[in-house]
Amino acid sequence: MRKTSQAFQRCVFVALLLAVALLDPQPEPVRAAGAGAPTDWLAPGQQQALERARQTVPLIEAIRREGPLRRREHLHDLGLTVKAVKTTYFYLNSPLISAVEDHYTGVRFNHGQHAAQAGDCSVCHHLRPEQDVAYSPHPETVRCSACHQQAFDERVPERPGLKAAYHQRCIGCHKQQRSGPQVCTDCHLKQVPDHAKLVKLPEHPDALQVTAECLRCHEAQAHDMLQTAHWLWRGPSPYTQDRSREVLHGKGTTALNNY
């Protein structure tokens, strides 16, 4: 008896996992190559954002140093305020960052919102290149990755790489502001490893084999699931025929097929 009920529990758990996986909101269509997700629709600006993210530009070695105040005034004089923001949406996923390790997906960064809230471009665009650069419409506010590229670059050892530049700036501000994302997964989704390579099943697996395979890695999550209301729920079942007076049906008691 116990064994079958356990098997059922596992079946249910797998079903739930599948359901969660299917319902998981896809953050951006590139990741959504999986079944069911629409592939022909793209959010406005998404395509350009993705292309920009893939782009790398030549490293700017020489920079002009000004004090922060000077810099702010300078940008203000040039009329570089929030009104000048052309691109609202950036998808931060440069190959510079994901070249060595790729534990997280890129970050959707609302440039417009940040510009509006900061009201001061010099917070992020803190330095400018010594010379004008061809690829930038405005050399005063070149993208981060123009200066911040590989970490530990011997040519510019004091300059953090792109990943650290982002993180130092983001974390620094958000800690100070005590708002917005606080932990890794507030900005990133975890890069889920390709389960096609991880899952090992026979040709025509039965339900229990599949469950066992899931549990091979996700044992802890299975135990967690069994502690949740999804599993322990019990209560009235007024729509069950002839059972209207019984109030203690549910996944934790008599219900068998509780998909």
Next chain:
Amino acid sequence: MRRRSFLKMSLGGAIGAVALRPNSAAAWQSRAPADSYAALVDLTRCIGCRKCEQACQQEHDLPLPMKSFEDLTVLDNQRRPDAARFTVINRYHSGRVNPEGQLVADYVKVQCMHCQDPACASACITGALSKTAHGAVHYDVNKCIGCRYCMVACPFEIPAYEYHDPLTPRVMKCTFCEQRLREKQLPPACATICPTEAITFGKRSALLKLARRRLKEHPGRYIQQIYGENEVGGTSWLYLSAVPFSKLGFIPLPNKPLPKLTETLQHSLFSYLWSPALLFTLLSGLFFFNRRKQLQQPENSAGHAGGDV
């Protein structure tokens, strides 16, 4: 007379041994590589995310810990590196507060410091531990006999041991990802994964320059010390901090390289085995001197052992 000539010979030998005594041994030379790689840990940048621990585990194929790397409750306890983890992040509350008056945590990464003149390598009986030109203190398991003298010698208490392996236990410690650098030309795994570049990788001289520059440009952000610059003669891992290092689990250490005393002692005593040779010569001389005396007056041989009682 044979004995007499032997005595003379031994005396001559003794004088010779003293004359040959290597004077150069007194001047101990550091064997630190000229400009090796190093890492600079800026503790003010560390956010305690434990990604370095995770990267280290993956790079070295170490066993997975009981609690996942995302679980930050492990920071509630002070941990030490061991045979299953070469680096750990510890959290300290030094009393530093933010403008709202809340305690600010400091995170400290702990791993092998890869000393410039490592005590473990000097101590190692077979030379299984050695300082490479690249900067790493390299462990060669094929030479190791498992005496654990390296663990005794290490001032940072880093080398760990596989105590539950009956026949082939290994000394386990941070490798500085030496192989990774050599084969893939990549910095250590903990350095590349660090999201805030709290770990900067580069040549030691460049990093010291960088560290001094940070101290100069942000005098309020740091205390004016680079831990590892001079400690035990310098280490390949350097630290910058906002609070005194003594509050973050760093111990004060002498600036003298630890091998200096023992190596000076050993080499000044035993270079070319001059002192054993001298002692041998003197004792042999004494031996034959007494034997000759005894052969001349065998009856009295027992009579000069100092008075009874």
Next chain:
Amino acid sequence: MSGHPHSHSHSHPPVALRRPLWTPGVLVMLAFMAAAAVTLVVRFTGGIGAVSNLSNARPWGLWVAIDVATGVALAAGGFTTAALAHIWGRHRYETVVRPALLTAMLGYSFVVLGLLVDIGRSWAIWKPIFFQNHHSVLFEVAMCVLVYLHVLYIEFVPVVDEGLRDARPGHPLQKLVAAINRRLRPILWIFIVAGVVLSCMHQSSLGSLMLIAPTKVHPLWYTPLLPLLFLLSAIAAGFPMVIVEATLASSSLGTDDEMEVLTPLSRFTIVLLGLYLALKVGDLLWRGSWTSLLDGTTQSNAFLAEMGLGVVLPFLMLLRAKVRRSRRTLFIAALLIVGGVVLNRINVFIVAFTPPLSTTPYSPALGEILITCGFVAALMFCYRLAVTWLPVLAEKKEKTP
């Protein structure tokens, strides 16, 4: 047994005792050995961690402190008596050379056995011979112990030869040993002198071992003089060890009590122990570490016990002629000195070792104690076997009126 012809008159030459072997004492030794054997099986199947409390912070424990460091120190009787009797030419002490040599030989053999248990890769113990680190103090110690062990075996050949000649005359093995001994005789002095030199080298270097960890060793013990102190304490403990051993042997086996040798022997100890005491006190004052003498910690108490009971008390005792003449009080004084050296080695390698970062405490596990006790019992058992079959000890003298 040296290059000497047996010219000097042995008033009572050593003989094989041929006493019944299976006495209650021997059975107790066997019980300890059996317990150790079981522990050894666990050690070599489950690892060092399965039987010991050793940890990453405390990598050296009882085995290094007792089996190795104390074993070497207490085997010092071998080279000190050899130096006295053969090199200094004080031949009246010949009678105690053989038992001391036997103890040293067995002591060093068990040092090596102890090492085999303590090092993680016992099968790799030969590696230092080929992979040499000349900067390592331990390398020098290991090489000296290796060579000295063989020197001791060689020095013991005459005893074996003599024993075989009495027990199995004409046996091929006896002929072989006799032939070796004949060849050896003219050059035996080399080994005797080399034994003393090698001993001085590694007895002192054992003290240098801890000099590489200045931040971990308690200031009461950490001094650049450690090698000298180790050498001096080993030499000072050499004769007391001979006294303890001879007294124990004569009590349990009914052999000659050798008091006419032991009493004058103890006079050397006064000088040596006094020198050690002076050096130790001078060192405390010079480094200023005496300030932590009375701070009530385990370390300061252990230091006071080591110095008070192991050095000062026996030193004061030995100053009195009455103490030196009485078999009982001489034994007690010698035992205190031996205990003092044991305590000193335990202190230096275990009690004083206080790593500042890790707080893992160390006290020996039952497994460690069982193996150490088993080795000590095995050593005593081998001693008993040797004196039974080989001419090491002298029979009781005819009582002269």
